[in-house]
Amino acid sequence: MSALAPVIAVDGPSGVGKGTLCQWLAVRLGWRLLDSGALYRLTALAALRRNAPLEDEDRVAAVATRLEAEFTVRADGGLRITLDGTEVGVELRTEQCGNAASRVAALPAVRAALLQRQRDFRRAPGLIADGRDMGTMVFPDAELKLFLTASAEERAQRRHKQLSQQGLDANLKSLAGEIAERDARDSQRAIAPLRPAADAEILDTTRLKIADVCAWALALTAQRLTLPELR
Numbered sequence: 001m002s003a004l005a006p007v008i009a010v011d012g013p014s015g016v017g018k019g020t021l022c023q024w025l026a027v028r029l030g031w032r033l034l035d036s037g038a039l040y041r042l043t044a045l046a047a048l049r050r051n052a053p054l055e056d057e058d059r060v061a062a063v064a065t066r067l068e069a070e071f072t073v074r075a076d077g078g079l080r081i082t083l084d085g086t087e088v089g090v091e092l093r094t095e096q097c098g099n100a101a102s103r104v105a106a107l108p109a110v111r112a113a114l115l116q117r118q119r120d121f122r123r124a125p126g127l128i129a130d131g132r133d134m135g136t137m138v139f140p141d142a143e144l145k146l147f148l149t150a151s152a153e154e155r156a157q158r159r160h161k162q163l164s165q166q167g168l169d170a171n172l173k174s175l176a177g178e179i180a181e182r183d184a185r186d187s188q189r190a191i192a193p194l195r196p197a198a199d200a201e202i203l204d205t206t207r208l209k210i211a212d213v214c215a216w217a218l219a220l221t222a223q224r225l226t227l228p229e230l231r
């Protein structure tokens with residue numbers, strides 16, 4: 001039996017910069033990318049489209065099991081995401097969708113329905129896995145586990161900038177409130193709460209530039225994994 005492909009797990013709260021770091025690492029190493037938050041967002045969006053109440057665990061889990069979603073990597077490393085054959089990139093990134101995702105993500109049957117789908121992304125030459133429970137639940141045997149933090153204020157600012165750049169409507173004050181609500185739900189839920197794995201490397205990025213975060217991650221990758229990509 002062949003050995004499993006290596007995984008770098010990147011976890012942390014909303015708006016901390018995981019997505020940017022993960023995309024950069026995936027391009028730098030030529031590895032695959034799992035945006036696990038997108039799977040929860042897609043589940044929420046599909047449930048809303050099918051008029052399934054977000055707290056109806058059985059119905060939402062059935063939606064997650066049958067999710068017709070596709071991820072394709074663009075030349076710039078960004079992801080093109082489709083639901084039922086139609087691109088949903090912009091709709092998926094709204095804070096409303098993030099909030100709906102965090103509601104369905106608290107349901108154990110939904111998490112169970114998405115578990116194997118996430119693990120199936122683990123293929124050669126390696127996987128960068130972006131989420132909340134990559135290092136604790138989905139890939140507990142990951143070769144490297146990174147956990148990013150930043151103050152809630154800084155994360156609201158970053159998310160605001162990101163949404164504005166995408167042409168999405170964003171109000172800093174309401175964003176800060178929504179992020180706080182999402183943080184509380186994600187870290188207090190009974191199943192797979194947001195927390196660093198015992199063996200995770202933790203970095204507070206509040207005062208750092210993204211280039212510093214990327215350099216930190218790459219240095220740890222080079223220390224822990226013997227990769228021809230880094231020679």
Ligand code: C5P
Nearest residue numbers: 036037038040101102105131132133186
């Ligand atoms: O990372 P993103 O903002 O896209 O995630 C949306 C929501 O999906 C999070 O607030 C969280 O509740 C949920 N999520 C999760 N586990 C993951 C990734 C995301 O519970 N691995």
